[in-house]
Amino acid sequence: MSTVAVLVESRDGSVTQPTFEALTLARTLGTPVAVWIGAAPAPAEAARLGIHGAEEVRVVDAGDAARLPAAAAAALGAATADADVVLVISTFVNKEIVTRLALATGAGVVVDASDAEMVDGHVETLQTVFAATWNVRTRIATDKAIVGIRPNTTQASPGETPGAATLVEVAADLPETRELVTGVEPVPAPDGVPLAEAPVVVSGGRGTNGDYTLVRELAELLGGAVGASRDATDEGWISHEHMVGQTGTTVTPALYVACGISGAVHHRGGMQASGTIVAVNIDPDAPIFEIADFGVVGDLGDVIPQAIARIKEVRGS
Amino acid sequence: MRILVTVKFVPDLQSQRSFTDGAVTRTGDDGTMNELDENAVEAALQLREAAGEGEVYALTVGGDDAVAAVRKALQLGVDHALHVADASVAGSDVFGTAKVLAAAVRKVHDEAPLDLVITGMAALDGLTSMLPTALAAELDWSQLTLASGLTIDGATATVVRNLPDAHETVSAPLPAVVSVTDEANTPRYPNFKLIMAARSKPVTTWTLEDLGVDAATVGAAAARTVVVDASPRPPRENRTVVTDTGEGGAALADFLIERGLA
Ligand SMILES: Cc1cc2nc3c(=O)[nH]c(=O)nc-3n(C[C@H](O)[C@H](O)[C@H](O)COP(=O)(O)OP(=O)(O)OC[C@H]3O[C@@H](n4cnc5c(N)ncnc54)[C@H](O)[C@@H]3O)c2cc1C
Numbered sequence: 001m002s003t004v005a006v007l008v009e010s011r012d013g014s015v016t017q018p019t020f021e022a023l024t025l026a027r028t029l030g031t032p033v034a035v036w037i038g039a040a041p042a043p044a045e046a047a048r049l050g051i052h053g054a055e056e057v058r059v060v061d062a063g064d065a066a067r068l069p070a071a072a073a074a075a076l077g078a079a080t081a082d083a084d085v086v087l088v089i090s091t092f093v094n095k096e097i098v099t100r101l102a103l104a105t106g107a108g109v110v111v112d113a114s115d116a117e118m119v120d121g122h123v124e125t126l127q128t129v130f131a132a133t134w135n136v137r138t139r140i141a142t143d144k145a146i147v148g149i150r151p152n153t154t155q156a157s158p159g160e161t162p163g164a165a166t167l168v169e170v171a172a173d174l175p176e177t178r179e180l181v182t183g184v185e186p187v188p189a190p191d192g193v194p195l196a197e198a199p200v201v202v203s204g205g206r207g208t209n210g211d212y213t214l215v216r217e218l219a220e221l222l223g224g225a226v227g228a229s230r231d232a233t234d235e236g237w238i239s240h241e242h243m244v245g246q247t248g249t250t251v252t253p254a255l256y257v258a259c260g261i262s263g264a265v266h267h268r269g270g271m272q273a274s275g276t277i278v279a280v281n282i283d284p285d286a287p288i289f290e291i292a293d294f295g296v297v298g299d300l301g302d303v304i305p306q307a308i309a310r311i312k313e314v315r316g317s
Numbered sequence: 318m319r320i321l322v323t324v325k326f327v328p329d330l331q332s333q334r335s336f337t338d339g340a341v342t343r344t345g346d347d348g349t350m351n352e353l354d355e356n357a358v359e360a361a362l363q364l365r366e367a368a369g370e371g372e373v374y375a376l377t378v379g380g381d382d383a384v385a386a387v388r389k390a391l392q393l394g395v396d397h398a399l400h401v402a403d404a405s406v407a408g409s410d411v412f413g414t415a416k417v418l419a420a421a422v423r424k425v426h427d428e429a430p431l432d433l434v435i436t437g438m439a440a441l442d443g444l445t446s447m448l449p450t451a452l453a454a455e456l457d458w459s460q461l462t463l464a465s466g467l468t469i470d471g472a473t474a475t476v477v478r479n480l481p482d483a484h485e486t487v488s489a490p491l492p493a494v495v496s497v498t499d500e501a502n503t504p505r506y507p508n509f510k511l512i513m514a515a516r517s518k519p520v521t522t523w524t525l526e527d528l529g530v531d532a533a534t535v536g537a538a539a540a541r542t543v544v545v546d547a548s549p550r551p552p553r554e555n556r557t558v559v560t561d562t563g564e565g566g567a568a569l570a571d572f573l574i575e576r577g578l579a
């Protein structure tokens with residue numbers, strides 16, 4: 001059986017949902033082990049990793065140095081020397097870390113994958129590219145494979161036989177780096193689910209005219225996160241962390257609701273692979289309607305409150 | 318200030334993008350300089366202008382049509398255009414591409430030292446965002462990636478990185494590889510004078526041999542990843558668009574409830 005190492009993502013000490021998704025996928029590829037970079041996790045968190053199949057939790061405490069990709073790559077490398085597959089969540093930071101790891105190990109890398117499987121002893125991945133208009137299957141030809149997996153592409157589930165999740169401390173030789181982090185200004189965690197992980201995303205664009213009340217209300221009702229177009233973040237109506245699109249966050253929720261968003265190709269690139277797409281736009285020719293499963297041509301100021309009222313009414317009855 | 322900017326030739330976002338035999342279809346008609354590399358060019362030009370002296374090079378690696386990318390950079394105001402065109406590069410993965418780019422950077426650097434290489438944050442076709450890190454590692458230069466702000470003070474570069482969990486400030490000595498985001502600046506438009514001047518500017522073309530790169534170490538032959546299938550996704554079926562005449566919101570709600578989404 002292959003050893004499949006999963007790099008754990010955590011927020012305020014808690015393991016994130018995409019990590020459990022990656023562990024679930026890892027079980028289909030071989031024997032999962034979890035890699036935790038930082039001070040040792042709380043026992044309850046280690047146990048949750050075990051429930052999702054991790055046989056071991058390898059802890060590499062690289063301290064603050066781990067903010068630098070080269071140092072984080074060395075830490076990850078030390079904990080994954082025996083791994084046939086290294087799975088990470090496909091974030092901008094992890095892409096930098098795995099690039100360094102690949103150069104150090106000779107491994108092939110695919111990022112932004114939506115799935116991975118073993119075929120004749122090699123990892124094959126699926127990616128949706130060109131604003132989700134094409135599917136690409138790639139074989140990683142090297143013995144060691146690194147895959148960056150997108151959140152929300154695997155349904156997380158506990159393992160049939162929970163792993164032991166034994167804590168193993170791993171020492172890492174950190175490289176000298178030229179870069180020095182001189183300032184870290186934390187971004188407050190979003191209330192509720194972060195955008196990339198949310199099962200539902202309700203986004204508002206220029207058509208909101210800066211008023212996100214309805215967008216937020218609908219998002220809350222549907223248990224989702226609030227997204228935005230770049231025009232909206234550029235206007236300062238909502239912070240940059242909410243931006244969906246090719247240069248913002250790529251999302252693949254089960255439901256994406258676009259309110260007052262035209263559907264520019266840059267925006268579509270970040271949401272077109274979503275399960276169901278719904279659009280509300282006053283312009284019948286808005287390109288967003290070309291990819292919407294359900295569209296309403298109308299003023300979001302009329303349509304959204306009515307939709308909210310109807311959902312509440314049905315739920316109440 | 319001597320700066321080299323990497324610019325990639327990619328299919329126009331508005332065109333029908335496709336694959337042929339597992340590789341991106343790249344033709345002169347529908348190809349263009351990667352939009353996000355406009356931010357890299359802009360960052361370089363602003364530094365040159367602020368310093369009041371210096372030279373900016375634009376470098377692309379790609380087939381014959383890729384010359385369009387460096388021509389665009391000339392129109393924006395860079396001083397020199399470099400194009401590595403060699404059939405053996407086709408099918409490279411990130412690491413092969415980085416090796417070729419690094420060899421070309423070194424060739425320029427050996428003639429007269431460079432201070433910076435500036436790249437875009439992502440190429441809007443491959444979208445891996447891995448190349449800047451790979452290039453910094455190949456060159457063994459400082460890595461300052463995903464910069465939404467860049468300042469140079471003497472021999473030190475400082476960038477601001479807006480990451481989801483924190484805004485970082487990172488400094489490192491020159492020479493450095495810096496990738497800039499689309500928040501870093503607003504790219505200029507080419508003006509008529511520059512467009513005319515660009516026409517007569519030469520483009521230097523190099524082969525792998527000129528760079529001393531062994532063809533067996535790059536291209537499809539050396540690639541660690543191989544595309545085994547590329548196929549268009551079927552369009553969404555059963556799409557419905559209704560016009561709101563007073564019932565649109567309720568129709569939307571019913572749709573969501575029917576699909577088990579609300
Ligand atoms: C290099 C580059 C990268 C980019 N990256 C991104 C990215 O990652 N993400 C992104 O989103 N954009 C990105 N953009 C910007 C993108 O091209 C578009 O400009 C942007 O997405 C448009 O935002 P919008 O849809 O909110 O605004 P608009 O295009 O102005 O659309 C507003 C829509 O609201 C509708 N509307 C107006 N009033 C109402 C109303 N009362 N009710 C209902 N509908 C109404 C209008 O009909 C219109 O369709 C990028 C651009 C560049 C150049």
Ligand SMILES: Cc1cc2nc3c(=O)[nH]c(=O)nc-3n(C[C@H](O)[C@H](O)[C@H](O)COP(=O)(O)OP(=O)(O)OC[C@H]3O[C@@H](n4cnc5c(N)ncnc54)[C@H](O)[C@@H]3O)c2cc1C
Binds near residue numbers: 445
């Ligand atoms: C759909 C698709 C998916 C791919 N997936 C992978 C993958 O998972 N793993 C892998 O190893 N390879 C992959 N490749 C191959 C990879 O895209 C190329 O090797 C590419 O040249 C470098 O990566 P990028 O385009 O993603 O660049 P990015 O890292 O996204 O680009 C960042 C910057 O690097 C510069 N740059 C990139 N390429 C060039 C160039 N040729 N000339 C000049 N400057 C350049 C530009 O300034 C650009 O803004 C993929 C290609 C495609 C088309």
